[in-house]
Amino acid sequence: MIPKIVLTSGHVDFLKKVSELSGQVVTQCDQCGTCSASCPMVDGMDITPAQMMRLVQLGRREVLESKAMWICASCFACTVRCPRGLDLSKVAEALRQIQLRQAIDHIDIKSIPKDEIERLPQIALVSGCRKFTG
């Protein structure tokens, strides 16, 4: 007999939280993998975008420990190709925000060497701080 997946109320709460923050009906994802195939950053990810969606569907908070959401460059390649019309960029943003709103920053801007800061254009620094710091 195939074991049934049981979601606890904690799992359901996490799924609801991500669904609300992202505005996406995450449960509509049918795991076709088009997002993972379209993602230019997937090589550096520990879990694929499709796996990220599956973990959220199952309400698994450990998705927050994955690197995938931080490696996402918000290029919207998955967004335009998702056959279910889901915006995965918004789901990744919701996961980042859950961490950032707990003051868990992804980068320490002070640790970037001064010559690199001077080399980077303003547009890179502003966008990096917006995406990786709370």
Added chain:
Amino acid sequence: MIPYFPGCTLKTKADFFETSALRVARCLGTELIELPRWNCCGTVTSLTSDDLIHHVAPLRDLIRVEDMNTSGEIYQEYRLVALCSMCFHVLKRAHLRVMQNPGELEKINNLMYLESDYQGKVSVLHFLELLRDIGFPKIQRTVKRPLAGLRVSPYYGCLLLRPKEVAIDDPEDPAILSHLLEALGAEVINNPFKTRCCGSYQTVCDKAAVAELTFDILSRARQEGAECVITSCPLCMFNLADRQKEVREKHPEFEPMPVLYFTQLMALAFGLDDVCGFDQNAVDARPLLQEKGLSTRGAS
């Protein structure tokens, strides 16, 4: 006169993008005037459903356009032109979001004390869209120095094309830069990676990953026969051009590939030699241009 939004990098590291674009527009009979009291758009769109505060900055810029009409500075001109792909994307999405969510617009208007309410009249355009409206035949007639024999590959990146509601062209197979290059007399080289992400803001914390993307995009352009690449985004420019240093550290066989703003090639073709800014590019295109008999007179 059409208001335009420069954004942070066009006033600093990409000032030659601004200078060349303004002169090119004037050459085509369009005067772009800098939006008064503009502020940073925020560079990235806030994507969470409950975060309204980050849409205030771009909306304030749109309100300035409506204010210019109210004060009589411009008459019935609600277009706002952006040159940077990221600014274009953020300004346009802020407008679309509040138009689709009137309740959110009311909240955002209430968050601001010193501004007029946003009426939703502004139409955000990328400079390339303005050029398309002006017409490629007119651009072709303005050319004084056709870029004959120069093999150029257009690079679009992400934010001009995705998501679909902001796209200035077909998100999967855009052609607007090809049409422009054809009008300038250049040879267009199609790169299948023309809409592939350059890594964007990942350049702040993972330059190795960005260098790898740059390597793929530029190597493919070269394989297709390109001698240089054009872009419309200062962040793409940094990742594709400046990060070639990191590319060569990992791939010593990689040969430098000049990456230019499309307005630089327009200025070259229009004979606006003093604003081409070729001395500003991270990878020098001047030897290539000299070889093609397209050298500018004077410093740039």
